[in-house]
Amino acid sequence: MKWVTPDQLKRARQIPVLAYIQAHESGNLKRVGREYRLRDHESVAVGEKGWYWHSRGIGSWSALDYLTNVRRYGLVDAVCLLLGERPQERSDRVAAPAPRAPPERPPFTLPPRNKDNRRVMAYLQSRGIDRDLIVDCIKRGVLFESRHYHNAVFLGKDEHGKTRFAAMRSTTTKFMCDAGGSDKRYGFLLPSDNPSSSEVAIFESPIDALSHQTLCKLGHMPAFDGWRLSLGGTSTLALEHLLKQYPQITHCLVCTDNDEVGNMVAAKVTEIPGITSERSSPVYGSDWNDTLQAVKKAAHIASRARDTPSL
Secondary structure, eight states: OEEOOHHHHHHHHTSBHHHHHHHHOGGGEEEETTEEEETTEEEEEEETTEEEETTTTEEESBHHHHHHHTSOOOHHHHHHHHHTOOOEEOOOSSOOOOOOOOOOOOOOOOOOBOSOOHHHHHHHHHTTOOHHHHHHHHHTTSEEEBTTTOOEEEEEEOTTSOEEEEEEEOSSSSOEEEOTTOOTTSOOEEOOSSTTOOEEEEESSHHHHHHHHHHHHTTSSOOOOSEEEEOSSSOOHHHHHHHHHOTTOOEEEEOOOSSHHHHHHHHHHHTSTTOEEEEOOOSSSSSHHHHHHHHHHHHHHHHHHHHSOOO
16 A cells, blocks of 8 residues: 655645646646646646636645646655655555556756856855855756756766756745656765765755755864765655665765654664664754754854954
C-alpha cells in the first residue's frame, strides 16, 4: 500500500498553483485580462491568488488541490508528482488491488536565466552567507538567478556534469519549489577540498549547506573537510546515490533541521548500510541559517560594544 508522510503532504500543499502550471503546463495558459485561463479547460481561471473553477464554484491557492480536483490525480500520486519523490510503502495483510503505475515524471525543465545574478547575490548575502562561497557556486554552474521571478536556482548534477535537479527559492517571498521533472537522486552538492574524504554532511536545503560552510570558514565552527549535500527536503535518495558514487564515504553528519522531521531523517540514515552517522543539530533556531544569522548578529553586537568608548 502506498502513502505519503505528513511532511510530504505539508510541503506539497505549500506549492502555489501558478508556479506549478507555469513550470509544467505553460503552453496550456492563455492571458485573459489580469489572469490566465487554461486552453483545455476554459472554465478554470489561474492567477497569483490561485485557481478557480467557475463552472463548479471551487478553487484554492495550492497546486495540490488543482491536481486532485481539476486533473483528477489521486492524493499520493499528486504529492509525489509535485515533490519528485517516491511514495512510502507498507505491507498489508488484506489483499490489495493491483497498484497503479506511478505517475510519469514530467520533462525536466529549467527556468530561463537572468542576464546577471545580482538579486540572488544580495539575497544570499542578506541571509549571512559568505560572498566568495556564493560566487564559487555561480562559477561552478550550480547556482543562477531566474529571469522572470529572480528566484535563486540551485542545481544538482549527475556523474557526467549534466543538470538533473533544480531547487528554486524566491528572493522576495517564502516560495520554494523543485523544477519540473527534477530527479531527487542528484542534490545540490558542495564538494570536499579533500576528494578522498570519508565524510559527508547532509542538509534539508542548499541555504543550510552554505550556511554551515560559512560558519566553518569564519571560524565559528571546527573545520569540516567533507562533502556537503542538500537532500532537497527529507528524502534520502540523494545521499544513497552519493554513497554509490563515492564508496570511500563511511560517515554521515546529519545536519537536518532541529525538529521532529529532522530527527526522522536522522533515524532513516541509521538504517543505511555501510555508514555510521552522527546527529549535528543547529546550535540556534531550527536550521543552520538561523544559527548563522544568530552568530553574525552576536558578533556584530560585540564589535559595536568594543568600538563604543567608555564614559
